[in-house]
Amino acid sequence: MLHRYELLAISDNLTELGIKRIRRxxxxxxxxxxxxxxxxxxxxxxxxxxxxxxxxxxxxxxxxERSQQIYNVIDKGRIMQQAFRGMTLLDYAINASLVLSYVVMRKEDKAGLVTFNEHFDTFIPASRQPGQMQALLENLYSQQTTFGETDFSSLCVHLNKRVNKRSLLVLYTNFSGIGSLNRQLAYLQQLNRQHRLLVIFFEDAALKEYVATPARDTEGYYRHVIAEKFVFEKRLIVSTLKQHGISSVLTTPENLSVDVINKYLEMKSRSQI
Incomplete structure (x- = not known):
């Protein structure tokens, strides 16, 4: 799998699997x-x-200019326990971060890792040394979600202490609605002032399919209204982040890896990192 993405990143075949080749x-x-x-x-x-x-x-x-620092920052709180096709959102985030790290190093940037939940957990400094990929693999192999609520304030404190050079922070998390974003927005803004923040979060594919199915009775109609509210709020989160100068990707678990790589390549081509 990693070899497949490597070829896409360094050849003229970036359009395969939906990965775009973007002129710098x-x-x-x-x-x-x-x-x-x-x-x-x-x-x-x-x-x-x-x-x-x-x-x-x-x-x-x-x-x-090369060797920009790219950190995969993975939320391990209970919000990432949601399952999709037998895997949790954390599982998908881990897979995407590994593939992105590999592509990042092949593009001559440095890949690093941060995981956090109620506490600041893992920190692997950004590097492109030969053993970096193995270090990331070994660390992510045993990562699991926790039942506590994620502490974004702790993340800000520790990241600002440990990462001095301006870096791209690819944050894998999720928001149930606009309220959950608003509770963390000040911390996201703080991270974005020190670094370039890219927030990755998930839309509910099953919910979108349900909304697309016509309601058959009054009860079904009310359920549709509630479902449509959740779908709308995900889009509202994107626009709210944009208003505060924060980039984001709203994606499905199955499209996560490709969408994240596309966004990284796009930002790199536009010198936005």
């Missing part, structure tokens, strides 16, 4: 070295001072 917008570079001019070099990179000293044309060599 903008050009962020950093200086690397000075070298002798050869035919075909961009004349705009000529270093005139160095050329005068060497009595021959010299050019500045630049490379794209």
């Amino acid at each position: 917008v903008g050009h962020h570079t950093e200086f690397e070295q000075i070298k002798e001019y050869v035919k075909g070099d961009d004349y705009r990179t000529i270093n005139w001072k160095a050329s005068a000293r060497r009595h021959e044309l010299m050019v500045n060599v630049y490379q794209d």
Whole structure:
């Protein structure tokens, strides 16, 4: 599975499995070295001072800024116990984070991991060293949900202490409705000020299917009204986050991995990380 996504990330076949190949917008570079001019070099990179000293044309060599830090931040609270096709939301988040970490490192960024529930739990610093993928696999293998409510305030405190460089935080969580978002919004805003936050949460596919089925009686009508309210609130969460400058992905468990990878590639191509 990981090998499959690797090929998609580094080849021209990113459209397979729904992963989009996006042209990079903008050009962020950093200086690397000075070298002798050869035919075909961009004349705009000529270093005139160095050329005068060497009595021959010299050019500045630049490379794209790389090794951005990407952290998968996984909520292990009771909200992630919800099951879909025999797996919990936590299971899907773990799978997606592993695939994303692999793609991140193949794209020459650094992948890290944070898990939390009532307490700040796992922290693996972002890296692209050869043993990083194995460390992530071993840590995530035994992760389980808990019955407590997630403490986002603790997450903010510990992340700000441990992650000094601005990073992309891919937060896997869920919200039952707009009320549950509002209780955590201040903490999400705080994380987004220090870093670039991407909130991943889930829509209920079964509920959407139910809403699409016509009601047959009065009781069914009232159930539809309640179901439609929950579906609407998920969309409202997306717009509320956007109003506060926070990116998000509302997805189904089965589409999670592909949607997260697409969003990462999109943000990277637009220099939004």
